[in-house]
Amino acid sequence: MSISTKSLPLPTSAPAAVRTSLQPRSIRVFEQDLPVPGPGEVLVRTEYCGLCGSDLHIWNGDDGYDWVPCGTVLGHEIVGTVVRVNGSSAIAPGTRVVAVAQSGCGDCPACASEYANGCAHRLTLGLSQDGGAAGFVRIPFAQLIPVPEHIPALTAVLTEPLSVAARAVASRGLVTHADAVVVSGPGTIGILAALVCKHLGARVVLKGPERDVAARSGLAAQLGLELVAELPPGYRPNVWIEAAGAAAALDDAVRELSVLGRLVVVALYGSPPVVAANDAVRKELNVITSYSSHRADYQLALRILQERPDLGDLLVDVVPLRNIALAFEKVGRGIAPKVAVAP
Structure with a gap:
């Protein structure tokens, strides 16, 4: 040839x-x-x-x-x-x-x-x-x-x-316009995952620790994203995209997700996290992983x-x-x- x-x-x-x-x-x-x-x-x-x-x-x-x-x-x-x-x-x-x-x-x-x-x-x-x-x-x-x-x-x-975020949100999380979503971790994948949620018509809140909120609030505003350290009063997500790689974020997800909610884990962890498995079982949460x-x-x-x-x-x-x-x-x-x- x-x-x-x-x-x-x-x-x-x-x-x-x-x-x-x-x-x-x-x-x-x-x-x-x-x-x-x-x-x-x-x-x-x-x-x-x-x-x-x-x-x-x-x-x-x-x-x-x-x-x-x-x-x-x-x-x-x-x-x-x-x-x-x-x-x-x-x-x-x-x-x-x-x-x-x-x-x-x-x-x-x-x-x-x-x-x-x-x-x-x-x-x-x-x-x-x-x-x-x-x-x-x-x-x-x-x-x-x-x-x-x-x-x-x-x-x-x-x-x-963005393709990694798209897989987590759309292919694995099956997010639609009917969903209320939290994305934990305002890093690269977290920000992009929140943008995928917006593209699909879902309401989405991007959540991070106060230092990240302070550092990235201006960027979030430019992107049209709601970035918070604490969830808005009364906001009850049925989908949670965990992109922080932090055990505390998994705890938040299990606590805040509604019954039959979907927890999509796209982050990797420095050490194996401990999850409140009994609480997840009682809520019948769907725990889904996403990779690449x-x-x-x-x-x-x-x-x-x-x-x-x-x-x-x-x-x-x-x-x-x-x-x-x-x-x-x-x-x-x-x-x-x-x-x-x-x-």
Whole structure:
């Protein structure tokens, strides 16, 4: 198969953020040869790549991430432009795309059910294969989704985290306009989950500790979100999206949810939380978990971003890729809901 290229020449090398060891702060930016797309792959010029909690764990050298191989280029929250195509593809050079982070083997029962999360041989960009914190990244056709024309790249870089929120709210939580929702944790996923609830027509309250309310009240107002430290008097949710990763938030959810309510847990916890299980049983609460996202969740995320093309300006702090240490410092301090690097 021939490789189709754009008319403009490409450089022979580009910067890439590479894991060099299992020690803390062992991510370095090097010049690397451009990746060569194999059959069924395209070469994407990265415009922005978001950094998330998994990337921060790798930067910190935390336990549980030693399976990410040294030599891996980080980054799975990718938006960029196709510049080379190896083979036949409906996605032509010059198309702006986002990448679905995970892919399965295609042959197992989980993949037959279009559930790549359950594939024992799944691959994840930026973790088990090279990602997009680089000038260029090669990605299979099947993992690409074209970005609608009027969504700027700075907003499109939110697609992957928004897809995680969309899965928690819409696919797993089944939220509709008839629901009263609380989202606990005004971090990236919490804010985006609240926006998904609004898109679906539900009433939603975003809840966090007083320090977070003070820090994010202005942003919440710009987003049209109600951010509180205590629930409004008389507000009785039937759905609770737990995005804080705090045991206290789970306690709040079990206490405040109405009978037969739905508790959707999308957060991960530093240590196993203790839940008031007897109270949850007596209320017959539906406890649901949500992890990662799938292609349909990305598509919903892009529909939401079409309604809010300004979200990138409100939520994303851009750092040059070569200043990767500064980028991770900002991620660790929660400077912005989303930190992205630009090659």
